[in-house]
Amino acid sequence: MKDLFEKLNERMGPLGMHADEAHGYFTFPKLEGPIAARMKFRGVEKLTWSLNNYLGLASHPEVMKADAEAAAEFGMAYPMGARMMSGNTNYHEQLEAELAAFIQKPKVILLNYGYQGVLSAIDALVDRHDVIVYDAESHACIIDGLRLHIGKRYVYTHNNMESLEKQLVRATKLAETTGGGVLVITEGVFGMSGSQGKLKEIVDLKTKYNFRLLVDDAHGFGTMGTTGAGTGEAQNCMEGIDIYFSTFAKSMAGIGAFIGSEPQVIKFLNYNMRSQIYAKSLPMPMVIGALKRLELIRTQPQLKDQLWKVVHALQNGLREAGFDIGITTTPVTPVLLNGSIPEATHLTHDLRENHHIFCSIVVYPVVPKGVIMLRLIPTAMHTLEDVKYTINAFKAVKNKLDSGDYRQEKIAAFA
Numbered sequence: 001m002k003d004l005f006e007k008l009n010e011r012m013g014p015l016g017m018h019a020d021e022a023h024g025y026f027t028f029p030k031l032e033g034p035i036a037a038r039m040k041f042r043g044v045e046k047l048t049w050s051l052n053n054y055l056g057l058a059s060h061p062e063v064m065k066a067d068a069e070a071a072a073e074f075g076m077a078y079p080m081g082a083r084m085m086s087g088n089t090n091y092h093e094q095l096e097a098e099l100a101a102f103i104q105k106p107k108v109i110l111l112n113y114g115y116q117g118v119l120s121a122i123d124a125l126v127d128r129h130d131v132i133v134y135d136a137e138s139h140a141c142i143i144d145g146l147r148l149h150i151g152k153r154y155v156y157t158h159n160n161m162e163s164l165e166k167q168l169v170r171a172t173k174l175a176e177t178t179g180g181g182v183l184v185i186t187e188g189v190f191g192m193s194g195s196q197g198k199l200k201e202i203v204d205l206k207t208k209y210n211f212r213l214l215v216d217d218a219h220g221f222g223t224m225g226t227t228g229a230g231t232g233e234a235q236n237c238m239e240g241i242d243i244y245f246s247t248f249a250k251s252m253a254g255i256g257a258f259i260g261s262e263p264q265v266i267k268f269l270n271y272n273m274r275s276q277i278y279a280k281s282l283p284m285p286m287v288i289g290a291l292k293r294l295e296l297i298r299t300q301p302q303l304k305d306q307l308w309k310v311v312h313a314l315q316n317g318l319r320e321a322g323f324d325i326g327i328t329t330t331p332v333t334p335v336l337l338n339g340s341i342p343e344a345t346h347l348t349h350d351l352r353e354n355h356h357i358f359c360s361i362v363v364y365p366v367v368p369k370g371v372i373m374l375r376l377i378p379t380a381m382h383t384l385e386d387v388k389y390t391i392n393a394f395k396a397v398k399n400k401l402d403s404g405d406y407r408q409e410k411i412a413a414f415a
């Protein structure tokens with residue numbers, strides 16, 4: 001027998017194994033000052049490309065004012081209890097109604113967090129007779145939702161419609177024997193590659209197969225579509241998305257999430273989602289603040305226009321400079337380089353300390369061995385000058401990477 005705590009040291013995991021060298025620098029860094037394109041890291045201003053504050057709402061003066069006034073009036077506690085028991089308010093219901101109108105779904109349910117919300121929605125929607133078919137590159141919240149599912153699940157190759165059809169045939173066969181239904185799950189925008197889920201093609205498969213579609217559009221809400229109503233709007237297939245999910249953690253620059261669907265589905269979720277029934281309601285400043293954010297998304301399309309101006313300049317500029325940015329068709333901008341993990345570490349350090357650019361770095365096992373992915377999130381707060389400066393800095397570090405400079409360099413410690 002072993003002591004449980006001792007065992008933890010032996011299985012720190014792919015991220016935890018680097019904790020000692022990385023903590024405070026690559027992991028758990030502290031960005032300080034108002035949320036903006038430039039923030040302080042260790043006391044020095046950095047051009048920051050790693051916040052999902054797509055529309056710049058986090059520090060928009062009207063948002064800050066609405067948040068502060070709601071906190072002053074209601075405090076952070078109100079309302080107490082779960083919505084079902086004692087935590088419901090007119091504001092919660094108003095936000096649900098306004099979100100529903102915006103995404104053009106009959107009804108919406110508010111969720112406390114996106115991650116928990118997706119997990120709990122999957123848990124509630126399917127029973128052991130039902131079959132789930134899901135995209136292989138689904139976000140952790142979907143994967144963890146699947147872990148709660150005691151029925152069968154089939155994975156299809158990322159965005160591969162042939163593979164999806166194959167799994168739909170299997171799922172249909174099985175559901176016919178169990179008397180269950182089929183739930184297909186994918187994302188609107190895949191947050192690592194920036195590719196869009198093939199929502200339209202999936203919806204079209206409904207003419208051949210009987211299934212319901214759940215879409216996690218965390219990165220698409222506010223950024224995609226003519227009005228910002230998301231990837232379903234962008235692909236003109238919102239009607240075929242049976243269960244539309246998004247979080248407030250990205251474009252909405254807040255906390256919370258929501259699901260839009262048909263009235264009977266929302267009624268069912270209201271009475272069966274364990275993450276909502278057994279957890280405290282969203283605090284009032286989050287709800288009133290979300291109403292303000294939604295109003296700005298609706299009434300200030302120039303924020304989305306500015307975001308896309310920066311996105312196009314950044315992505316075109318990187319491509320013209322010879323960078324591989326994969327197959328993104330959304331604001332998420334991966335820059336793919338070749339190198340080892342130590343090289344990735346040195347390159348990021350160089351970018352951060354000498355070029356004063358702060359961006360996320362993704363290495364194996366999230367991307368294949370030998371690939372370094374720098375992930376840039378453009379926002380409406382960035383300027384075309386920021387883009388130009390960044391592309392030049394990226395050219396400089398890529399030259400060093402290609403000539404092997406980061407292989408020799410030694411950096412004692414980042415802490």
Ligand SMILES: Cc1ncc(COP(=O)(O)O)c(C=O)c1O
Nearest residue numbers: 113114115139141191218247249
């Ligand atoms: C695709 C996707 N789904 C769900 C979530 C979780 O949302 P939240 O931060 O509100 O828990 C995220 C990340 O925030 C995400 O990227």
